[in-house]
Amino acid sequence: MTGAVLVIAETTQGKTAGAAYELLGLARRLADQAGGTVAAALLGSGGDAVAQELIARGADKVFVAEHALLGEYYADAWVPALAGICREAACDAILISHNAVGADLAPRLAFRLGTAVATGCVEVALNAGRLALTRPCYGGNAREVIAFKTVPAIATVRPGCYDVLAADASRRGTVEQVQPEFDASAIRTRIIARKRDAAEGMRLEDAKVIVAGGRGLNGAGGFRALEDLARALGGAVGASRVPCDLGWCPRSWQIGLTGRTVTPELYIAVGISGAGHHMAGCGNAKAIVAVNTDPEAAIFKDARYGIVGDYQKFIPAFISEVQKLQG
Amino acid sequence: MRIVVCVKQVPNPEIAASQYRVDEQARTVAPVAGVQWVMSPFDEQAVEAALRIRDAHPATNITVMSLGPERARTVLKHGLAMGADEGVLLADTAFAGSDGYTTALTLAAAIRKIGNVDLVLTGRQAADRDGGVVGAGIGELLGVPVISFAKEVHIEDGVARVERVLDDGTETVEALLPAVVTVSNELGAPRVPSLRETMRAARKPVAAWSASDLGLAADTVGAAGARRVPERMFIPLKQNRCEFIAGKSPEEQAAGLAQRLREAKLI
Numbered sequence: 001m002t003g004a005v006l007v008i009a010e011t012t013q014g015k016t017a018g019a020a021y022e023l024l025g026l027a028r029r030l031a032d033q034a035g036g037t038v039a040a041a042l043l044g045s046g047g048d049a050v051a052q053e054l055i056a057r058g059a060d061k062v063f064v065a066e067h068a069l070l071g072e073y074y075a076d077a078w079v080p081a082l083a084g085i086c087r088e089a090a091c092d093a094i095l096i097s098h099n100a101v102g103a104d105l106a107p108r109l110a111f112r113l114g115t116a117v118a119t120g121c122v123e124v125a126l127n128a129g130r131l132a133l134t135r136p137c138y139g140g141n142a143r144e145v146i147a148f149k150t151v152p153a154i155a156t157v158r159p160g161c162y163d164v165l166a167a168d169a170s171r172r173g174t175v176e177q178v179q180p181e182f183d184a185s186a187i188r189t190r191i192i193a194r195k196r197d198a199a200e201g202m203r204l205e206d207a208k209v210i211v212a213g214g215r216g217l218n219g220a221g222g223f224r225a226l227e228d229l230a231r232a233l234g235g236a237v238g239a240s241r242v243p244c245d246l247g248w249c250p251r252s253w254q255i256g257l258t259g260r261t262v263t264p265e266l267y268i269a270v271g272i273s274g275a276g277h278h279m280a281g282c283g284n285a286k287a288i289v290a291v292n293t294d295p296e297a298a299i300f301k302d303a304r305y306g307i308v309g310d311y312q313k314f315i316p317a318f319i320s321e322v323q324k325l326q327g
Numbered sequence: 328m329r330i331v332v333c334v335k336q337v338p339n340p341e342i343a344a345s346q347y348r349v350d351e352q353a354r355t356v357a358p359v360a361g362v363q364w365v366m367s368p369f370d371e372q373a374v375e376a377a378l379r380i381r382d383a384h385p386a387t388n389i390t391v392m393s394l395g396p397e398r399a400r401t402v403l404k405h406g407l408a409m410g411a412d413e414g415v416l417l418a419d420t421a422f423a424g425s426d427g428y429t430t431a432l433t434l435a436a437a438i439r440k441i442g443n444v445d446l447v448l449t450g451r452q453a454a455d456r457d458g459g460v461v462g463a464g465i466g467e468l469l470g471v472p473v474i475s476f477a478k479e480v481h482i483e484d485g486v487a488r489v490e491r492v493l494d495d496g497t498e499t500v501e502a503l504l505p506a507v508v509t510v511s512n513e514l515g516a517p518r519v520p521s522l523r524e525t526m527r528a529a530r531k532p533v534a535a536w537s538a539s540d541l542g543l544a545a546d547t548v549g550a551a552g553a554r555r556v557p558e559r560m561f562i563p564l565k566q567n568r569c570e571f572i573a574g575k576s577p578e579e580q581a582a583g584l585a586q587r588l589r590e591a592k593l594i
Contacts, residue, residue: 075473076472099494100476100492100493100494103459103475103476104463104475104476107427107459107460107462107463107464108463108466108467108473110428110460110464111428111431111463111464111467111468112467115554116426116427116428116554116555117427117460118555119452119457119458119459119460120457120459127558132558135457136457137356137455137456137457137458138338138340138347138356138454138455138456138457139340139454139457140457141344141347141356141562142347142349142356142560142561142562142563143560143561143562143563144354144456144557144558144559144560144561145557145558145559145560145561146555146556146557146558147555147556147558148554148555148556149553149554149555149556150554188471188472188502188503189472189474189500189501189502190500190501190502191498191499191500192488192499192500192501193498193499194493194496194497194498194499195496195497195498196495196496197495197496209593209594233594241512244513245512245513251492251497251513252493252494252495252496257457258451258452258511258512260494265593266588266593266594275344276344286593287588287591287593289584289588290569295571298343298344300569300571301565301567301569302565302566303569304568304569304570305569305570305571305572305584305587305588306569306570306571306572307571307572307580307584308571309577309580310577313577314577314580314581317576317577317578317580317581318581318584318585320581321578321581321582321584321585322585322594324585325585325589325594
């Protein structure tokens with residue numbers, strides 16, 4: 001692997017999502033090991049300021065494709081535009097953040113480029129000059145390491161697996177404007193409505209503390225106590241899949257293999273059994289506290305601290321202890 | 328309208344983590360004996376999506392299709408018992424060791440062979456590899472639009488209208504048919520086969536096609552055509568260092584936990 005490692009920098013409202021910086025940190029490490037370079041692809045608008053920030057975070061070259069139709073994610077616009085950049089960057093590897101956009105984009109880009117993709121990776125390493133991609137499978141119960149016969153190797157990487165490089169404003173890089181290879185008629189899908197779940201407080205991905213509830217809450221009402229605790233700790237509320245499927249809480253709270261990936265300092269799992277598909281989304285938390293009535297629950301194998309007991313009694317008592325500490 | 332639903336047979340994903348064993352040689356997971364093989368749950372929801380479309384448009388033909396060994400016939404039977412009209416099994420020793428690429432290649436060839444397919448449905452990812460690659464791949468290979476992570480699928484006048492799941496909500500997307508739609512768990516519970524449908528399913532046709540039936544050379548499919556090289560499969564070790572906070576009351580436990588978290592500078 002001596003060519004470029006290309007990072008797809010996803011932007012929201014003209015700002016780079018933090019996950020792009022993690023990918024740049026990873027790309028820098030891989031490129032330095034292999035003697036290659038780091039490139040980044042920036043679609044839509046945002047322009048030079050964002051490009052300079054990507055350089056400060058590790059990119060040697062930023063390809064900017066500005067086009068009105070690239071401002072929000074349409075696969076039929078992004079895939080041909082990115083395919084063009086990938087060819088021009090002569091890259092050996094493409095790194096994409098594993099979220100709803102990345103999980104939709106990466107497989108299509110792989111087929112368009114005649115190569116392959118590993119989704120939801122937790123580790124991307126160089127092994128004898130070839131990329132080795134580690135990813136959870138079997139509902140998070142097992143992990144596989146795979147490589148590809150084709151280049152570029154594409155990986156979607158779970159957020160929180162790699163550190164962000166400190167911004168270095170003295171770093172120098174080049175910015176190249178590219179003409180996207182598509183026209184409006186290529187876009188075969190049309191977004192006709194969008195419903196955002198009411199965002200209360202911070203994004204789960206940014207939260208230092210997350211209080212998450214599972215089936216053991218026994219109903220939507222249980223989340224009120226979790227919200228009170230999250231408020232006391234300055235954190236956010238999440239959930240395993242069951243409460244989302246049962247409509248106890250918004251689907252956007254779902255953490256896990258098919259939900260969001262979070263890496264808080266403190267993850268308090270309440271009434272969550274700890275199935276692999278949930279742990280795939282929170283297993284990288286610095287410390288996990290599990291509250292469960294069942295001392296045999298699998299979650300205690302992942303937890304640093306365990307509380308065996310009824311959350312309805314424990315959580316209010318814990319909130320008042322937290323408030324005592326905070327004076 | 329003609330719908331094809333691609334379904335995969337997987338070891339029952341509801342089994343406890345302790346029942347997973349790794350076959351280091353084959354670099355695959357070998358569930359312990361007695362574990363059932365079932366239809367991957369997201370694929371079951373894709374069958375449900377097809378049946379809901381047929382509930383609204385009775386002149387709809389639903390084919391369930393699976394790439395897998397002979398034992399995968401049971402998931403086709405399950406799809407037929409749920410209400411699908413016919414089954415196609417893509418079975419050939421040459422298909423063994425398929426990756427996301429060769430699976431999509433083989434399924435796309437079979438969909439072309441059926442012909443005039445308006446809608447292809449798949450689960451958002453299979454419950455074994457959790458890749459989420461094949462649906463998008465079928466769309467790319469067939470040159471048709473793909474809408475992923477569907478919560479609801481409606482068809483009106485040759486247009487698919489799909490509510491799809493985002494990280495922070497949903498969006499409604501339209502595309503002209505033919506199209507591929509991948510289905511997420513938010514679609515809701517699949518129907519349970521009735522006794523009557525299960526009896527009828529036994530008489531529904533199931534075709535079996537090989538690589539040559541699809542016009543695919545053996546060295547382009549399965550492990551031979553795969554782009555993925557499996558290097559290792561393992562079960563992650565759990566550190567298992569949980570400290571249980573004892574206490575005579577919830578209040579004592581709460582005080583104990585708060586103290587430890589404060590010492591660890593976590594709160």
